[in-house]
Amino acid sequence: MIVDGEKEGRALDETFDYVIVGSGAAGATAARVLSESGARIAVVEEGPAITTADFGDRLWPALRRLYRQMGTQVAYGRAIIPVLQGSCLGGSTVVNSAIVRRLPADVWQSWQVEHGLGEALPLEELHEYWDQIERELSTRPTPTDLWGHNNRLLAVAAQHVDAVGGPTRRNEWGCRGSARCSLGCPHGAKQSMLVSYLPYAAARGAVLLTSARVDKVILKGNRAVAVTGHFHRRQRRQAPFTLRARRGVLVAASAIQTPGLLARSGVRSRHLGRHFQGQPGVPLIGIFDEKVTLWSGATQGYEIDQQLTQGRFKIEAIALPPEALFPRLPGIGRSWLATIASSGYMTTWAVLLRAHAHGTVREGRFGARIRFDLTPQDMTNLRKGLRFTAELLFAAGAREILTGIYGLPERLTNPDEARLLEIGPNNPACYSPAMTHLFGTARMSIRASNGVVGPNFAVHGTSNLFVIDSSLFPTNLGINPQHTIMAIAMHAAKTIVGLTGGLGTQR
Ligand SMILES: Cc1cc2nc3c(=O)[nH]c(=O)nc-3n(C[C@H](O)[C@H](O)[C@H](O)COP(=O)(O)OP(=O)(O)OC[C@H]3O[C@@H](n4cnc5c(N)ncnc54)[C@H](O)[C@@H]3O)c2cc1C
Ligand code: SF4
Secondary structure, three states, rough: OOOEEOOOOOOOOEEEEEEOOOOOOHHHHHHHHHHOOOOEEEOOOOOOEEEEEEOOOOHHHHHHHHHHHHHOOEEEEOOOOOOOOOOOOOOOHHHHEEOOOOHHHOOOOOOOHHOOOOOOOHOOOOHHHHHHHHHHHOEOOOHHHHHHHHHHHHHHHHHHOOOOEEEEEEEEOOOOOOHHHHHOOOOOOOOHHOOOOOHHHHHHEEEEOOOOOEEEEEEOEEEEEEEEEEEEEEEEEEEEEEEEEEEEEEEEEOOOHHHHHHHHOOOOOOOOOOOOOOOOOOOEEOOOOOOOOOOOOOOOOOEEOHHHHHOOHHHHHEOOOHHHHHHOOOHHHHHHHHHHOOOHHHEEEEEEOOOOOEEEEEEOOOOOEEEOOHHHHHHHHHHHHHHOOOHHHHHHOEEEEOOOOOOOOOEEEHHHHHHHHHHHOOOOOHHEEEEEEOOOOOOEOOOOOHEEEEOOOOEOOOOOOOOOHHHOOOOOOOOOHHHHHHHHHHHHHHHHHHHHHOOOOOO
């Protein structure tokens, strides 16, 4: 059942066993598990209710309806970095590219050795959850007939330079290669939470509240007893709501929104909102003699990941929507139009950096205030990644490369020039990064002095206020995170059922 806050005129006061804040990768996965326990659950989502029928091929309506702050959320540092997040039923999974990666073993080991979290996040169990999720969301490597030329050329380049790469594995069922995952899948093929775990939970009685922003969690002593908030219509306040929680409140509002919600609810920890980590991505545009038709094929169907550990980057083919690509093209007036005219011959491949940088996320008047600055080592790694990407582009036969980097030539035409990218500017503001993979702002720790959330997922000092999203990750992953977020949310939900008393109450 969906309670659509855009239409809700009356105040609501209801009681559930569990209240889950956020309907993205973490929240929906927890809803999937808890709904099977017989418990009465509410999933509260700030963004609107949407359906597959709402998805089109234009960026602007997608930004307005599906993205937080219409895609204008940014991190401040030397560079202003867009921090893109979905805000709608299904969260960021509605706009993501559905790439599936398991947590790399070396990252898990660092969680075990340096943070003592081996028992709290047992790797063997996580593998069982990954197996289950992959079965349920029909994960498979992008088949060659869906590659399209953007992905295919990256595969050709990998072969030429003997790089380690392969088709991305994705959650999809019947993908038609329309290259517009970031606008919502118009065919319902991408197995986002909107078309998978949320309907599953709703069919088992979960109540989904949309356009419903949770303002705070109400704590009585060390117990979370309710959440309060308000319905809204396009950010205009409607009626208030109180959702009482007999057993627990699970916060899955994302690494950017979770720390603010905890702070508004009275959680105090010097680690709250600190240790923010992310994976900035920087694209290079190649122009080929042959037709590429960027907007056909899987949005992100091929990746090269041989530098995950040493270089801390991976390279991904990514089809940017035209409205996002064109502003990146150099020139003004006629010369800009001439470049746009060759857009059918362009590829876009991006370096995804596992940054060392730690930033902060604080509550601001108009949303989260994010600070994040790449370190000198990050800049070195980024430049190496860009050089490698340029070498791949030339190896695949690119006629020119549009760098989009202030301080470097607009266009590179000779393979020898790829080295320029490695000695490019140090200032991140000269590049145009964006971030979508976000971690660490309420990290898990054994002791309260080291983090915000305990090994049982409860906020330190509380018995049943749980955090289950990537805020709790102690480090950056270096890979696409939704699969890890989902497996950990699955593990968290099972742990929480055990902690809070097994089967739910009768409806
Ligand atoms: C464009 C894009 C492409 C991506 N591609 C990939 C990919 O291919 N593979 C991959 O692994 N990852 C990808 N990601 C990242 C991945 O989607 C996220 O890491 C993951 O969805 C995060 O899960 P989450 O549950 O923490 O947050 P989200 O999925 O962002 O969900 C959080 C939800 O909580 C809601 N919320 C926040 N505050 C409140 C509040 N106070 N009250 C009520 N609701 C609230 C938000 O509106 C949002 O819907 C991509 C992300 C983006 C934006
Ligand atoms: S590429 Fe595939 S999964 Fe993505 S929007 Fe198009 S049909 Fe859907």
